[in-house]
Amino acid sequence: MTGKSKRLGIMGGTFDPIHYGHLVTAEGARYTFGLDQVLFLPSGRPPHKRDAQVSDAEHRYMMTVLATLTNPYFEVSRLEIDRGGISYTIDTLRALREQLGPETELFFITGADAIFDIASWKDSDECLALAHFVAATRPGFSLEDLPESTRQWVARHQERFHMLQVPAMAISSTEIRQRVREGCSIRYLVPEPVEHYIRRQRLYNQALPPSRSGAAN
Ligand code: ATP
Ligand code: MG
Numbered sequence: 001m002t003g004k005s006k007r008l009g010i011m012g013g014t015f016d017p018i019h020y021g022h023l024v025t026a027e028g029a030r031y032t033f034g035l036d037q038v039l040f041l042p043s044g045r046p047p048h049k050r051d052a053q054v055s056d057a058e059h060r061y062m063m064t065v066l067a068t069l070t071n072p073y074f075e076v077s078r079l080e081i082d083r084g085g086i087s088y089t090i091d092t093l094r095a096l097r098e099q100l101g102p103e104t105e106l107f108f109i110t111g112a113d114a115i116f117d118i119a120s121w122k123d124s125d126e127c128l129a130l131a132h133f134v135a136a137t138r139p140g141f142s143l144e145d146l147p148e149s150t151r152q153w154v155a156r157h158q159e160r161f162h163m164l165q166v167p168a169m170a171i172s173s174t175e176i177r178q179r180v181r182e183g184c185s186i187r188y189l190v191p192e193p194v195e196h197y198i199r200r201q202r203l204y205n206q207a208l209p210p211s212r213s214g215a216a217n
Contacts, residue, residue, distance in 0.1 A: 106131035
């Protein structure tokens with residue numbers, strides 16, 4: 001991952017589980033910003049989800065690998081998982097910058113919801129010094145509604161802060177976990193191998209046993 005003016009997308013997330021909203025966003029960023037690669041980084045323990053029950057990192061890693069296998073531009077990194085503890089974006093960006101050197105341009109990709117508290121991120125100004133930020137549209141989160149302090153923060157960083165329109169996918173991992181718990185279908189919300197993995201590993205307190213095909217409902 002070295003070389004002159006390489007453009008690397010960084011898609012961080014809990015990915016519990018990874019779904020088409022994540023994939024469409026990463027692909028949109030790749031295409032729009034001419035990225036050579038998008039690196040998916042399943043988090044260790046996310047700072048904003050400290051109290052929430054998060055699935056084992058190995059399950060989240062496996063599902064991310066399964067979901068990205070068929071896209072030659074997508075890769076999965078164990079950086080945050082292997083580092084353990086709470087995953088702060090700044091630590092990841094510093095590690096990647098050190099590993100890749102100054103020639104690689106970093107593009108940190110997030111959904112619009114993540115921007116709402118970006119000003120309170122650990123060392124948020126340094127994050128922007130290390131990487132461009134790409135904020136993708138996400139149904140239910142309008143950047144028009146940003147609080148004033150965040151607006152000012154975005155305005156200060158506008159040269160490194162990019163908006164990205166992606167096809168609207170009103171999907172969240174929270175909703176998918178709930179659907180699985182209640183025995184509802186998640187087909188076409190996650191890639192098929194991810195659905196099979198969820199069924200086989202019996203993630204998310206499934207209400208129903210898997211069907212004979214391994215992909216119930
Ligand atoms: P949860 O409901 O558990 O918070 P999530 O669906 O928000 O899960 P995360 O792993 O928290 O998924 O999100 C990782 C990144 O992907 C975040 O930057 C988030 O904003 C973005 N993202 C998630 N879902 C979508 C979506 N449907 N459209 C656009 N961006 C999304
Ligand atoms: Mg989320």
